[in-house]
Amino acid sequence: MNLKRKINYLLFGLLLGISVQAFSQTTYQTPPKAIADLVNAPSTPSVSFSKNGDWMMLLERADNPSIEELAQPELRIAGMRINPATSGPSRSRGVENIKIKMTRSGEEIQIKGLPEKASIGGLALSRDEKYLAFTNTEANGISLWVVDMSNFEAKKLTDAILNDVYGNVMTWTPDNQILVKAVNPSRGSIPKAPAAPAGPVVQETTGNAAPSRTYQDLLSNPYDEALFAYFMDSQLMLIGLDGSKKAVGNSGMIKSFDLSPDGSYILVDVIRKPFSYLVPASRFPYDVEIWSKDGKKVKTLAEIPLDEERPTGFDATVTGPRSINWRADKPAILYWVEAQDGGDGKVKMEEREIVYTLAAPFTGQKQKLASTSLRFGGIAWSTDDFAILNERWFGARREIRSVINPSNPSQAKRVIIDRSYDDIYNDPGDPMYTENQYGRNVLLRKGDLLFMTSEGGSPEGSMPFLSTFNAKTKEQKILWRSQAPYYERVVKLLDEEGSEFITVKESTDIQPNYWLVNTKKRIAPLQVTNFEHPFESIKGINKQLVKYKRKDGLDLSAVIYTPEGFTPGKDAPLPVLMWAYPREYKSAEIASQVRGSKYRFTRLSWGSPIYWVTQGYAIMDQTEMPIVGEGDKEPNDYFIEQLVANAEAAIDHIVELGIGDRNRIGVGGHSYGAFMTANLLSHTDLFAAGIARSGAYNRTLTPFGFQYEQRTYWQAPEVYFNMSPFSFAHKVKTPILLIHGEADNNSGTFPIQSERYYNALKGHGATARLVFLPHESHGYAAQESILHTLYEMNTWLEKYVKNKNKIDPSR
Template identity: 25%
Template sequence: MTVTQEATQEKRHFGLLDDLHYARIGSARLSPDGKWVVYERTQPDAETEKTSRNLWRINLATGESRQLTYDDSSSAPEWSPDGKSIAFLSGRSGKPQIYLLPTDGGEARQITDFMQGIAGGPTWSPDGKSLAFTAGPAVEPRDPSDPYTVTRFIYRFDGIGYLDDHVRNIFVLTLADGSVKQLTDDAQMNRTLRWSPSGDEILYLASHDPDSPKLFYSKIRVVTMDGDIEEILGLDWGFIKNADWSEDGKKIIFASAVSDHPMATKDDLWEVARSGGTPVNLTSTMENGVEMAWHPAHNADKMLYFGDSARVCVAESGKKGIYAISLTGEPDPQQLLGGERTLSLLDANDTHMLFLSSTLENPGELHIANLDGTDEKPITHVNEAHMAGIIFPEVEHLLYTNEDGDQVEGWMLLPPGGEAPYPTVLYIHGGPHGWYGHKYTSDFQMLAGAGYAVLFVNPRGSTGYGDDYASALSGHWGVMDYKDLMAGVDYAIEQGLADPDKLGVCGLSYGGFMTTFTVGQTRRFKAAVAENPITDLVSRYGTADMGPWGSLSELGGKPHEIPEVYKQSSPITYAHLCTTPTLLVQGEDDYRCPIGQGEQFYAHLKANGCPTEMVRLPGMSHVASISGPVKVQKAQNEATLNWLNKYILGIS
C-alpha cells in the first residue's frame, strides 16, 4: 500500500504564522515562442523574518519549474522579442538596476547603474535593440536632516515619499553600445511605458502634476525618440488608469472613469485616435467596470489586444473574472473565465492567456488558458503542499436586506470544529470602494483558525454592484455603510451563526475608519482593532496625500464649505462615547492615513477612560503596513489576536 505525504500529515487549523509560509506570485510573462513562462515569486520566512523574491521559469510542455535567480531581490521579468534574454530588475548591487539573463545559460549581467535605481520597467522595443524604463534624477538623495521647501500642491505620496525626490523620467538604453538617452525631464511621475508597434515612440501616463490636487489623475502622452512630447488627453478629461496601443498603432485604448465621483464610478474601456479627438466608450453597456490599479507603485491588471478584441478583468458580486471586449462595439462583452475566485490577467500571446487565480484559501497560482477561456489549467502549485496540512473553514454565503430595502451581499467563514453561535469578528473592507468576496485575506484565515467566525460584507459603496450602489456613499461616509454593516451583524445573529455576546470588529484603512466610527455608535462589540484609520476628516484634508482631492470627490466639498458633513462622518466626533476596548495599529510613515489620525483617537479614548493601546510600526507606509516585512506582519497578527482573545474570549 502506498501512503501519501498528505495522508500521513496531521491536519490542523490555520495558525498565527501560516500566512508567512505562503508564496506570492507577482508579474509573469509568456516567452515569444509560447513554450515557457517566467514569473516572480516572493517567499517570506517566519523563522528568519526575511523575504526572498526571485525569478522562476516553467517549461509549459513538461511542467518543470526551475529557479533562475538567487539574489532574493529580483522582479519585473520581460522576455526579449527573440526570446534569447530576460531583462529584469534586481537590487543585488544596492539600488534596483536592470540586468540581462541569457536564456540558454550563464550569469545575469548588470546593464544600468543609476544613482537612485530604476523605478519602473524594463520594457523592450519591438526590434529588441533597446529598453525603456523610468528612473529618478541623477543626483544624490537629499539629506533628510536638511531644511527644504515644498511647492507642489500634493508634495508627498504614500509608499514613495516626497515627490520632488522621486520624480520619474523616461530613459531609453541602446543595448549595442550601452548608451542611455533621457526622453523626459519634468516634475511628473511618468509610468506605464508602451512602445508603439513601429518602435519610434512611447506611450505613457504622466501623473502627480505639481500644480494639481488630482494626484492620481494621469495625462496620456506620447514621446518620440528625440524627446518631443505630445499630449493626447489631459488631466481634465477623466480618471485615466492604464493605456496601450491598438495593434496597428493608429489608436490608443485606455481605462478611465469619467465622473465627479471617479472613485465610485466604474472604469470603462475607451478608444481614442493616435492623432487625438473624442474618445469612444467601448464598455458603456457593462454594469461593472474593468479592474485597473491606480497607484504608480502597483502593477495593473494588463489590458491585452488581439485584432478587434481585448481581454480585461471585471469584478462583480465578490468575484473577478476575465472578459472579452470587442473594439468594434459588437458583440457585447463576454465573460470567458469566472467562478468563485479572483482572476488577475498577467500576459497573453496569439493563442493563450496567463493569469493568477486566487481563492479564499490561496493567495494565488498561475493558470493558463486558450484565448477563448477553454482548456484552463494551473501551471504552478507553490502553496499546495502547505495547504494540504490545514483544515480550512466552511464558507456561508449571506444575502440580506438593509433598512432602505437594498440587498447586501456578505459571507461568513465558520471556524473548523466550532459550534454555533460562534464568537464573531466583523471585518470591514477598505476603499471605501473596495470589495470582499472570493479572494485571499490572511486575517480571515488566522481568525477562523483561532476559533472566530469572520463576517465580511459589501455595504453600499462597494465595487461590483454597479455605479449607483458604489456612489450611494458619496457625502455619507460612515453613516450609510454603518447601517448596512449592522444589518449584516443582525442577520448573522438571527441565523444563529453569530454570538451576540461575543462580537468584535476590525478593519484597515477605510475599514479602520469604519471601525473607529462604529465603536462611537454602539456598545455591542466587546473589542475592536483599527489599523491605519482615518478619524478626523478635517485634519485629513490637509495632511493625507489624497486629502484635498479625495475629500472633494467623496464628501462633496472643502471643510469650510460643508462643515456638518465633515463633523457627522468623522469618528473623532463620537470618540468620547466609545467604551469598546480598541487597539490602534498604525504605520509611522503612513501618508495616506497619517499617524496623527490614530494618535487623536487614542488620546480621546485615553482621556475618557476607554481601554486602548496603540501598536506603532516604525518606517511603515500605508502600503507597507498591509504587506510589509515579516516582523511587522508577525507583530500585527499577534497584537490583533491577543487583543480580541483578551476582550472577547477572556483569554490573556
C-alpha cells in the same frame, strides 16, 4: 517612538489637562502557534508568460524582511522613500529565484548564475525574447544583469550604478541593448546637513487658491531640497550585452524616459526647480524633451509648471499637456491630452478635453486626434484605422469607450460602451492585449471582434468569462465561463479564435494553479503548474457567501468562515470577528450587487482576519458597508446612519444563521476600515470590542478631501465634524485597540491621527490601547511587526470578545 514625538505627546496632554500615562517599550511578541505557522507558510511563486505562451517564468519571492532590515537608514523626501545606500527605493523586497517552466511539457529549468542573496526587480524580456534583463539590489547600489535564454545563464553586466529612486530604470532597444537610468557619475558626495540653519523656512502665497490633499514625507527645508536634487541626478546610459557603457544625452534630474517604438527617439522628463513644500515630486515642474537615440535634444515638447494650484474635486486636473506617450502602433508618434475647462470639473463643457498627436521629426504642428466630454482615460491602440478612446468621470462613476479612426481624425468617434464603472453585473470586461512588432501592447482583435475578459459579476457571486465584443454591433458573445465550484479566469489567449487559452483555476481549498484549456479540440484541460496548498491547517474550514438585507431594503453580502466541524444550530454560537471596508456609491441598485466569490481560494495575507478561525471564531469578512448618495446628494451626507444600518444587518444575519453570539462580536478594519471601526464604536454599542489599524480619526486634519469625499472642510464642515470619530471620543464605551505604523506613508493617515485619538479616548475614560510599530509604513512588512500585530489583536479579542462574559464589570 522618537523623543520629539514623546515630548509633543506629553505637551499635548498637559495642554488639555489630561493625565498622561508614560510610554512603555515592550519586546516583540508572537501570537499562538497556529497563527504564527500560517504567517510563516511559504509564499507561492508569481508567474509571467512569454509572448506566445510557450513558457513562463516562475518568480520566487523573499519572505517578510526582519525588523533589522526595515531599520536601515531611509530618506523621506518629496513624497518618496529612498535607501541612500542604494539610490533606490527603501523597503523593496525583490525576487530571490527565477525558474523557467514549459507550458505543454511541464519541463522546469533553473536559471543558473543568479546573484547570491538576490533581490531581483525590473524583469524585462528583449523584443525577440532571446534575453532577460533584471536589476539586483546590493548593499551599496543596484546592478544590471542579463540572462541568455538560449542556455539560461545569468551574468552581471554592470556594477551597482543604476538610479531607481523615481520612475522607470531600464528598457530594451530593438537591437538588444539596454537603455538604463544610472547615477550621474559626476554627482559627487552626498550633501552634508548644515550644523545650523542659514535662516527660517518661509512659504508665501499670493492669493491663488492651492488646495492640496494631505501628503506625507514632503520637502521641508533647503537641505531636503539638496538631498532630493542629489538623488535624482541621473545619466542615461546604453549598456551592451558585453557590459560596454555609453552615456546618452545630458545628465539631470531625470523623472522618466521612454524609447519610441522604433527605437529612434527618447522621450525624457527632466525635473527642474522650483521645488515645492506642499506637494510631492510627481507634481514638481518638469520639461518634456524629445532626444534622438544618441542623446541629442530634438525638441522641448512641453514645459510643465509646478502643480500646486489645481481646482478641487476628483474630476479636476492640470492645464496644459498631460499623459504624454508614444502611440503603440506607430514607429514614432506622440500623443497627449489637454483640458479645455481649465482643469475644473465644475465647468460644464461638451468638448472638455482634446487629444493631440505629433509625428517625427516633430517639426510640424500638433494635430487634433479626438475630443472627450469626460476626462481622458487613455487610448488602447490597434491599427491605424482602429483604436479605443477611454473617458471617465468620477462624480457620476461613469466610463465611455469609443472607437476612433486615427488615420481620419475628422471621422466621428463611435461609442461602444457607456456605463457606470461600479456596475459589476453589466461589466462587459476589459480588452485583451498582444505584443506587436515594436514590443508594445495593442488590442487583441479579429476584425471588429475584440477579445474581452470580465469578472462576471452576478447575484451568485463572480463567474469570470472570456468573450468577443463586436465593435460594430455591440453584441457580446461569451466563449467560456468559469463554472462552480471553481473560480477560474483567463489570463492569456493562445490562438486567434479564442479557443485555446491559459487560465488560473482555484476553489476554496484548491490553491490557484495554471491550466491549459482548449475548447475546440474537446480535450481535458491540462494542469500546467502544481503549486502546493500553503495553509494545510485550515483546509477543512467552512466558507460561505451570504446575502441579507439592510432595514431600508438594500441587499448586502459577506463571506463567513467557521472552524472545521462547526454546525450552526447544533453547536453553541461562536465569537465573531467582523472585518470590513466602507465604500461609497451613487446608486442603490449598484450598491446592492454581490461582490466576490465563495469559490475563491482562502489565501491569508499579513492583515487578514481569517487567522482567528483557528482560535474558534467565526469570521465575517468582506462585510459590505455601502454608503449611498443618489442624485445631487453625496454619500457621506448619510455616512453614520448607513454605516450603523449596515452593521446592524450584518449582526442580525450571522446571529439568525446560528453562527454568531450577539454579545461576542468584534469589529475591525485597516485604514478606512479603521475609520469605520472607530465610528461604529462612537455611535453604537453593538460590539464587544474594536480593532482599528492605521486609520485617520480627525477629518479636519485632511481638510481638502479624503477617500471619495470631494468637498473641502470649508464647503461641508458638518460632514467633516460628524464623520470624525475624534469628535465623539466621549461616547466610546467599547474597548478599542489602535495599531499604527510609526512611519505611515499614506496620504492622510499620519501617525498623529492615532496618537491624538488615543489621547482623546483616554481623557474621557475609554478602554483603549495604542501600539506604534517602529519603522512600519501604512502596510506592515517586518516579520516581527506582523507577528506582534497578530499577538496584540489576539490578546484583545480573547479578553474583550471571546471571554467578554468573564470580565469583571467592576473593573
